[in-house]
Amino acid sequence: MSNKKVPESTISRLFLYLREITELAKINIKTISSSELGDRTNLGDAQVRKDLGYFGQFGVTGAGYSIADLKKSLEKILGKDKKWNVALIGTGHLGTALLAYSGFGRHELDIVAAFDADAKKIGKKFGDITVRPISELEKLTKEKNITLSIIAVPAAEAQGVAETIIKAGIECILNFAPVSLNVPEGVKVRNVDFSRELEILSYFAANKGNGRETLK
Amino acid sequence: MSNKKVPESTISRLFLYLREITELAKINIKTISSSELGDRTNLGDAQVRKDLGYFGQFGVTGAGYSIADLKKSLEKILGKDKKWNVALIGTGHLGTALLAYSGFGRHELDIVAAFDADAKKIGKKFGDITVRPISELEKLTKEKNITLSIIAVPAAEAQGVAETIIKAGIECILNFAPVSLNVPEGVKVRNVDFSRELEILSYFAANKGNGRETLK
Known part of the structure; x- marks a missing residue:
C-alpha cells in the first residue's frame, strides 16, 4: 500500500x-x-x-x-467492511432529526448513544437510545466502542463539546454547528454547512437561462 | 461573458x-x-x-x-449582490432546526415562508414565520418573490413535494430527504446527504495512523 x-x-x-x-x-x-x-x-x-x-x-x-x-x-480502504459506532451530542431539533434519519443505516453507521447538557433532556428515549449527560461520554465511548461523533449543539457550545469528545478518545467529528472548531492535529473534522449548499443554489438562481449551467 | x-x-x-x-x-x-x-x-x-x-x-x-x-x-456571478427568498417545506425536527439555524443570514439567504402538509402544524409560529398549508405555496411564491426552496420532509413525500415546488415556479431545490428526485431539465437540485459526510469520517477512522491522511 x-x-x-x-x-x-x-x-x-x-x-x-x-x-x-x-x-x-x-x-x-x-x-x-x-x-x-x-x-x-x-x-x-x-x-x-x-x-x-x-x-x-x-x-x-x-x-x-x-x-x-x-x-x-x-x-x-473505506472502512465499509465493519460497522462504526457513532455518538450524537445535542438532542435539540437537529439532533432529533438525525436520530430519526433513515440514511445512516445504509452505510454501516450506527448512532449508539446520545448526549445532552440540558438536564431536562436526560433520560428521554429515542427508540433504543436514552439521552445521557455529556459527563458520561468518556465512559460510554469505551463501553460501546464509539469512534465517530456528531456535534449538533448551538455554535457557542460547539468548541467545548469538541474538547469533551476529544478527551473521551474520539478523533472523528461531523460538525453541524456553524462555527469552525480548533482541534489538535490528528483529529478529523467534517463541517456540514447548510448555507454553503444554498449558496450554490443561489448561483443557479442568479444564472438561470444565461447558458452558464454547470456540469457535475 | x-x-x-x-x-x-x-x-x-x-x-x-x-x-x-x-x-x-x-x-x-x-x-x-x-x-x-x-x-x-x-x-x-x-x-x-x-x-x-x-x-x-x-x-x-x-x-x-x-x-x-x-x-x-x-x-x-454568484448571486451575492442581492437577497434570495427561500421557502421551507416540512416543519418537523429538521425543518425546525433549519428555521433556527443562524448560518443562512450570513449569505443573503432568507427563509420567508414555511409549509407543512400536517394540519396540526399549520398556524404554528417560528419568529416572524407562520406555517402555511402546502396548497398556498404557489400563491406565497408569487407574493414573496421566492426563488429557492428547501425540502425537509420524509423520503416518501419528497417527490410529491418537489413537484408542487416546481409547479409553483421555483426551480432551485435543496433536498434533505435521503432520496433522489426526478425533476425536469432546468430545475436544479442539491442533495444534502448526511451519511455521505459520515462515510468520509469512517474512512478517516479506518485509516488512522497508517499514513494515508488526506489533503484538503
Whole structure:
C-alpha cells in the first residue's frame, strides 16, 4: 500500500466506484476496465487510474480489474467492511432529526448513544437510545466502542463539546454547528454547512437561462 | 461573458476566492495576483486563472486583479449582490432546526415562508414565520418573490413535494430527504446527504495512523 497523502476528492470518488461495482457484482459481472469504470462514473479512465493508484496495485489484467477483488479492497480502504459506532451530542431539533434519519443505516453507521447538557433532556428515549449527560461520554465511548461523533449543539457550545469528545478518545467529528472548531492535529473534522449548499443554489438562481449551467 | 458550462467545483472555489478578497478589501488591499490568490487558498495560480477564465476577463494588469472589481464581479456571478427568498417545506425536527439555524443570514439567504402538509402544524409560529398549508405555496411564491426552496420532509413525500415546488415556479431545490428526485431539465437540485459526510469520517477512522491522511 502506498503512503501518499490522499485528497478528500479521491475518497469521495472511491465511494462512487464502490457503489458502481457493487451494482455490477449484483448482476454477476466479473471484471471491469478503468475506461468502463470511468465511463460509468463520468470521470474518465485517467481519473480512475489516478485515484486507485494511491492505494497500490489492484491486480489489473488484460480484462481489467477483478470486480470481487476491487470491491473487497475498496470496502477495506473505506472502512465499509465493519460497522462504526457513532455518538450524537445535542438532542435539540437537529439532533432529533438525525436520530430519526433513515440514511445512516445504509452505510454501516450506527448512532449508539446520545448526549445532552440540558438536564431536562436526560433520560428521554429515542427508540433504543436514552439521552445521557455529556459527563458520561468518556465512559460510554469505551463501553460501546464509539469512534465517530456528531456535534449538533448551538455554535457557542460547539468548541467545548469538541474538547469533551476529544478527551473521551474520539478523533472523528461531523460538525453541524456553524462555527469552525480548533482541534489538535490528528483529529478529523467534517463541517456540514447548510448555507454553503444554498449558496450554490443561489448561483443557479442568479444564472438561470444565461447558458452558464454547470456540469457535475 | 463566456458561455462555457461551469463545473460545480469551480463555483465552490469562486466562493472561496470571494471570501478571501473580501477579507483583503477590509484591510484596504487594492490588488492581488493570481499566484497570491492561489497561495492564500492553497489552490495554485493555474487553478485560479482557469476558474476565473470561465467568466471572461477581469482586468488583469501587471499588478494583478483589482480587488474592488473582482469582488463586484464575483458577487454578481454568484448571486451575492442581492437577497434570495427561500421557502421551507416540512416543519418537523429538521425543518425546525433549519428555521433556527443562524448560518443562512450570513449569505443573503432568507427563509420567508414555511409549509407543512400536517394540519396540526399549520398556524404554528417560528419568529416572524407562520406555517402555511402546502396548497398556498404557489400563491406565497408569487407574493414573496421566492426563488429557492428547501425540502425537509420524509423520503416518501419528497417527490410529491418537489413537484408542487416546481409547479409553483421555483426551480432551485435543496433536498434533505435521503432520496433522489426526478425533476425536469432546468430545475436544479442539491442533495444534502448526511451519511455521505459520515462515510468520509469512517474512512478517516479506518485509516488512522497508517499514513494515508488526506489533503484538503
